[in-house]
Every structure is written in structure tokens, then in C-alpha cells.
Amino acid sequence: MEAFEYRDGQLFCENLPVERLAAEYGTPLWVYSRAKLVHEYRALRDAFAELDPVICYSVKSNSNLGLLRVLNEEGSSFDVVSGGELYRVQQAGADTSRVVFAGVGKTDDEIRFGLESKILMFNVESEPELDAISAVARSLGVSAPVALRLNPDIDAKTHAKTTTGKKGNKFGMDIERHNALAAKVLADPHLELRGIHMHLGSPILTTDPYEAAAQKALDVVTELRRAGHKTNWVNLGGGFGLSYRGEEAPPAAEYAKVILPWIRKAECRLALEPGRSICGNAGILVGRVIYTKREGGKRFIIQDAAMNDLVRPAMYGSFHRIWPVQPRVPAPRDYESEIPGCEPADVVGPICESGDCFAQGRWLPEVARGDLLSTFSAGAYGTAMSSNYNSRPRGAEVLVDGDRATLIRRRETYDDLIGPERV
Numbered sequence: 001m002e003a004f005e006y007r008d009g010q011l012f013c014e015n016l017p018v019e020r021l022a023a024e025y026g027t028p029l030w031v032y033s034r035a036k037l038v039h040e041y042r043a044l045r046d047a048f049a050e051l052d053p054v055i056c057y058s059v060k061s062n063s064n065l066g067l068l069r070v071l072n073e074e075g076s077s078f079d080v081v082s083g084g085e086l087y088r089v090q091q092a093g094a095d096t097s098r099v100v101f102a103g104v105g106k107t108d109d110e111i112r113f114g115l116e117s118k119i120l121m122f123n124v125e126s127e128p129e130l131d132a133i134s135a136v137a138r139s140l141g142v143s144a145p146v147a148l149r150l151n152p153d154i155d156a157k158t159h160a161k162t163t164t165g166k167k168g169n170k171f172g173m174d175i176e177r178h179n180a181l182a183a184k185v186l187a188d189p190h191l192e193l194r195g196i197h198m199h200l201g202s203p204i205l206t207t208d209p210y211e212a213a214a215q216k217a218l219d220v221v222t223e224l225r226r227a228g229h230k231t232n233w234v235n236l237g238g239g240f241g242l243s244y245r246g247e248e249a250p251p252a253a254e255y256a257k258v259i260l261p262w263i264r265k266a267e268c269r270l271a272l273e274p275g276r277s278i279c280g281n282a283g284i285l286v287g288r289v290i291y292t293k294r295e296g297g298k299r300f301i302i303q304d305a306a307m308n309d310l311v312r313p314a315m316y317g318s319f320h321r322i323w324p325v326q327p328r329v330p331a332p333r334d335y336e337s338e339i340p341g342c343e344p345a346d347v348v349g350p351i352c353e354s355g356d357c358f359a360q361g362r363w364l365p366e367v368a369r370g371d372l373l374s375t376f377s378a379g380a381y382g383t384a385m386s387s388n389y390n391s392r393p394r395g396a397e398v399l400v401d402g403d404r405a406t407l408i409r410r411r412e413t414y415d416d417l418i419g420p421e422r423v
């Protein structure tokens with residue numbers, strides 16, 4: 001299902017021309033398709049349906065309440081990593097009894113917030129954290145539900161900055177220690193062992209790492225049960241691939257095929273924490289060309305969307321498709337080779353860093369001051385990682401449903417920039 005399509009020479013989101021949205025809401029503008037968000041959530045849910053998993057949408061990938069509400073209505077649960085994310089999920093009207101809470105540095109306040117919200121479980125990342133959770137639970141007179149986040153030492157073959165399941169990464173506890181850790185939980189009246197958790201990295205474009213993780217999960221659960229623990233949950237995290245370039249990511253069913261047999265054997269409930277694969281291709285970032293210039297033998301397209309809006313290209317060297325909203329040349333299938341009628345250009349923003357560049361040497365048709373550019377696959381880790389660097393107000397966000405657009409975050413103002421400051 002494609003949410004963003006060129007029809008009659010211009011880009012549409014569902015039934016609305018993107019140009020009309022940019023005229024109404026200004027740029028930079030984030031445009032999301034409700035249908036695509038729901039489609040991707042359902043694809044994952046259906047692929048794993050046989051085990052009736054709890055799908056915990058990973059709030060960090062895009063935490064706008066408008067999106068959280070849609071997913072909540074669909075029956076999704078949520079994966080949070082901070083008190084702020086838990087607060088958002090509550091504000092979206094979610095049932096927090098299905099929420100999982102990960103992160104290597106949960107504070108006592110955040111742990112208390114989680115316990116008071118009666119979450120499904122904490123994904124615990126260290127022994128001192130087990131102690132802290134136990135102490136907070138004791139002070140509240142409750143028992144805390146926990147899953148041990150185990151580091152399975154599996155290479156997910158993804159970006160070094162987003163690999164999380166290899167020995168030496170800061171996440172989780174060594175898988176070999178599961179027996180000792182479980183014994184510690186069992187001996188503590190304020191802790192209750194619900195299961196195990198693993199998250200390998202993001203994005204993972206092959207299914208083998210998941211198969212290896214699911215297999216290890218079965219081994220661990222079997223051993224824990226043998227030792228007398230009632231371990232009922234396996235949480236295999238998120239990280240499912242997204243097609244940024246074409247169709248490089250396997251469909252949800254492929255991941256399910258390698259995961260399901262192991263979890264079935266383990267006779268456990270399955271939890272998943274997908275973020276990117278659900279919201280990534282449901283959103284674009286629209287910028288307006290401010291100037292074009294040719295200097296130093298190069299062509300530059302300077303737009304009003306920048307690295308403070310979308311930091312992924314600067315931070316990870318990530319590839320995002322970019323094409324005009326009303327192009328003079330039809331959008332290609334392959335954005336990485338020479339495109340007839342086009343010339344290479346660097347697409348840059350106004351920020352005072354050379355790294356503020358969405359694409360280098362990218363084949364693009366002629367564009368002029370005032371034209372609109374769409375940066376695709378921007379729904380995940382776009383707004384969520386945005387900042388006010390260079391004192392640039394964040395852009396507006398709209399959610400499109402058929403032929404209706406709803407403003408789900410207004411454009412920030414200069415007053416918003418200085419609002420919290422005290423002088």
C-alpha cells in the first residue's frame with residue numbers, strides 16, 4: 001500500500017495534494033497518512049496473529065499524540081523508555097496495563113511512575129536496576145513485574161550506532177547470567193519475573209538475527225522453567241526493516257515465519273516492540289526551496305527543512321528518497337542511479353554546518369525558488385529526534401485521512417523557543 005503517490009504530475013497523500021497542505025500549513029511540514037499507519041500495524045498484527053501477540057508500538061520512533069491515538073484505537077499497546085513517553089501514552093488514552101518500559105537508566109521517579117501506572121513489565125537492563133525497582137516497589141507495598149533484558153550477542157548487521165544486541169553494547173545483561181539473575185528475582189518478594197526481553201538493533205533487513213534470538217529465547221525459557229520459574233513472556237523487541245530505497249525490507253510475514261515456531265515451542269506469550277516499520281513510510285517531510293546556486297563546480301538546492309527537523313542523514317548518513325512535490329520529471333523507480341533529465345545536486349538546509357545535508361550528488365530535476373521537495377520515509381525518528389538547533393521553530397504536523405487533514409501539532413513560534421527560559 002502506497003500512501004504517497006504522484007497523480008497528474010503532483011504528489012498526493014491519500015486523496016489530498018501535498019501542495020495544498022503546504023500552502024495551508026506552511027513548511028517545513030510533516031505529512032502523515034493514517035491509512036498507511038493502520039495498514040502497517042495490521043500487517044504486523046496479522047502476520048503474528050496465530051500467537052495473539054501484544055504489539056507494543058515503540059513510542060520513541062514517533063511520539064505525536066495524534067499517531068498514538070490512532071494506534072491505541074487499533075488495539076496497539078506501547079513500548080516506552082522514559083517517564084515522558086509513559087505520560088504521552090496515558091494522554092493518548094492507552095491502557096497502561098499492556099505497556100512495557102525499557103531503557104538502561106530508569107530513575108526512581110520513572111520506576112515509581114511505571115508502578116503506579118500498573119504497567120505490564122519493566123525490561124530490566126542491569127542488576128542495580130533490579131535493586132532499585134525492588135526498593136521502589138517495597139516503598140509502595142507492591143511487587144514489580146519484570147522481564148530480564150538479555151544481550152544475546154547477535155550481530156544484527158545494522159548501523160553501528162543502532163546495534164544493541166552485541167556483546168559490548170550498553171544494553172541488557174549477558175545472556176549467560178540468566179539463571180543467576182532469575183534466582184535473584186525469585187528470592188525478592190518485591191519482584192515478579194514475567195519473562196525475558198531482547199532487542200537486537202534497528203533497522204534489521206534480514207530475518208536470520210530474529211531466528212537466532214528466538215532460538216536463544218526458547219533455550220533460556222526452557223532452562224528457567226526447569227529451575228522452577230514461571231516465565232510466560234518472550235519480548236523480541238522491534239527493529240523490523242523499512243524500505244527507504246525501494247522494496248528492500250522483508251514483509252512482516254517473513255519475520256513471523258522465523259520467529260513463530262520457536263515461541264510456539266516455548267509456550268510463551270509474545271511481545272513485540274515495532275516502531276519504524278509501522279510509522280516510517282507513513283510520513284514525509286515537505287520543505288520549500290529557498291535558493292538554488294552553483295558554486296565550486298556543484299549544484300546546491302537550499303530548502304527550509306534542515307538537520308534540526310530530520311537529523312538522520314547527518315547523524316547516520318541515512319538515505320532518504322527526495323523528489324519535488326510537483327516535478328518536471330516523473331519520479332524514478334531507482335533514485336540512486338543517473339536519471340534522464342536530471343543533474344546531481346546537494347540538498348541542504350539553512351543550518352550553519354556542512355553536515356546539514358539531506359543528500360549529496362543526488363540526481364534531481366530542475367527546481368526553482370518556491371518549489372516544494374518531499375523527503376520520504378520520514379515518519380520514524382524524524383520529529384522524534386528533531387531539535388531547535390539554530391533557534392529554528394519546529395514545523396507543523398498534519399495527519400491525513402482520505403480527503404481530510406488534521407493539524408496534530410502546530411508550527412512552533414519564536415515565543416515557544418524562549419518560553420521555558422528564565423532571565
Ligand code: LLP
Nearest residue numbers: 058061199202238239240273274275276381
Ligand atoms: N525496542 C527497543 C528496546 C529499542 O531500543 C528500539 C529502538 C525499538 C524497540 C524500536 O525499534 P524500531 O522498530 O523502530 O526499529 N534513531 C535511529 C533508530 C534508533 C532505534 C533505537 N531503539 C534511527 O533513526 O535510525
